[in-house]
Amino acid sequence: MDQIDARVIGELKANSRIGYADLGDAVGLSASAAKRRVDRLVERGIITGFTITLRSERTATTTEAVVELFCRGTVPPQALARALSQVPEVVEASTVTGEADALVTLRARSVSDLETALEKVRDLPSVDHTRSAVILSRVIESR
The missing domain is CATH 3.30.70.920 (Lrp/AsnC effector binding domain/regulation of amino acid metabolism (RAM) domain)
Structure with a gap:
């Protein structure tokens, strides 16, 4: 896991519904590269799910x-x-x-x-x- 992966995870923690284009913009990647990063983090078991939180x-x-x-x-x-x-x-x-x-x-x-x-x-x-x-x-x- 590198610094970009860590930034991707940080963005997803803040908003798991963020689109790949916005995620890519936030971490300096294209939308497709951001998607590949997320897919790789899921495949490696670093990201195990996406969820919502309720008040x-x-x-x-x-x-x-x-x-x-x-x-x-x-x-x-x-x-x-x-x-x-x-x-x-x-x-x-x-x-x-x-x-x-x-x-x-x-x-x-x-x-x-x-x-x-x-x-x-x-x-x-x-x-x-x-x-x-x-x-x-x-x-x-x-x-």
Whole structure:
């Protein structure tokens, strides 16, 4: 990966819907050369997808919590991912160091819905217990 690839990635991070002509202009390439760069980054597995981000306050899912997950025994990350994918309110999950085995972010329409989702997580066979904190406001949010 060279400096132009890094600039291409930076432009795509800022706007994944940018057209190849505009992308090329931003990084000093033609539209076709910009497309070839993006295609090559995808082929090499550096870019794994294109997505959108939503402002939760503008959608119906405004209630969020971060949940520390404590598992029974050793649970492989893939098994944890399969189990947590059964709960639609889980929007992010990561294995971590420290006392907890994983950190999970839940997003729901209301406190009641959040509580129901948390109960679903607690009922998963590999989960021993949880510790959660409701998010009041975001101070910094990355793209």
